[in-house]
Amino acid sequence: MMIWLSKLLASFRYALEGLKYTLVSQRNMRIHYIAALIVLLLSLYLPLRKVEVLILFVCILLVIVAELINTAVEAVIDLVTEEFHPLAKVAKDVAAGAVLLCSGMAVVVGVSVFYPYMGFLSLSHLEGTPYSRNIGLAALIAFNFFLTLMIKAVAHRLGKWNWEPSMTTSLASCIATSLMVIVHNLLATLLLILLTALMMGTILHNKERKNPAILGVILGALVAVIAFRLM
Structure with missing residues (x-):
């Protein structure tokens, strides 16, 4: 039982190491984290419904997971070859494309969720749109x-x-x-x-x-x- 528990705790530690590595080494991940913090602060300030908050959580996690996969793909490719290869470029570009799509979706969802509450931020000129x-x-x-x-x-x-x-x-x-x-x-x-x-x-x-x-x-x-x- 103790061995199983120690392995479980070790797996959590390794996962946190992976999150920390991407946050330290990847500029885009830091941007995603800052955006997530801003969104979460707004969700605390604005009277969002439970469903809206859950949707925001899902979008934040999708973007971060996509960036983690992108970082993993880049690390594996750099491990295999340090020289330029067309297929290596394809793999990196496709992984980056997945991050772009997830980020774009998150932006659209975020704007759609926060837009009706913009009056709370003194943007009165948007009311009635x-x-x-x-x-x-x-x-x-x-x-x-x-x-x-x-x-x-x-x-x-x-x-x-x-x-x-x-x-x-x-x-x-x-x-x-x-x-x-x-x-x-x-x-x-x-x-x-x-x-x-x-x-x-x-x-x-x-x-x-x-x-x-x-x-x-x-x-x-x-x-x-x-x-x-x-x-």
């Missing part, structure tokens, strides 16, 4: 992300690398266009157009990325316009 529109905007951005990713994959398989839309400009264009539709303010619209133009100007300095950047802007704007027509 339809909650369904907030959820619709989150779904729109997620749809644009996956659509852009699919088009990039198809273009890559066809060997048309120069026709892969830029994810950065696609998301930025989708968000900017959505805000222009929602805000209904000339000054804010002009500022958004200016910011988009500045971003495009910076990206277009790289001639190799000119087509992807332009395609991304067009794709993001089209997705936003069509989506708000359907909303």
Whole structure:
């Protein structure tokens, strides 16, 4: 019995060592922990329902678990080979992609949960905005992300690398266009157009990325316009 108990305690100790290692060595894990602390503090301050708190807990754990798996994959690959290998890059990129998806989902869920309580944080100018529109905007951005990713994959398989839309400009264009539709303010619209133009100007300095950047802007704007027509 004592041997079994000591092994059990040792397994807990090893698990805590793993958590400590990722927290000490991985910058992204530290960012996840800080975000988790902020979310938990907000959940204590705001009158959240039990289901909402449980959903936040699940999202926090999913992001941390994904980062742990990503760290484990990187450690195993570095143990096997220190030289560059295409398959090693694929493994690391796929593991990082899992973290990105979990983090994106956590952001969408967090915004959706906290949005109705923003009045408690003295953000009175947000009161009266339809909650369904907030959820619709989150779904729109997620749809644009996956659509852009699919088009990039198809273009890559066809060997048309120069026709892969830029994810950065696609998301930025989708968000900017959505805000222009929602805000209904000339000054804010002009500022958004200016910011988009500045971003495009910076990206277009790289001639190799000119087509992807332009395609991304067009794709993001089209997705936003069509989506708000359907909303």
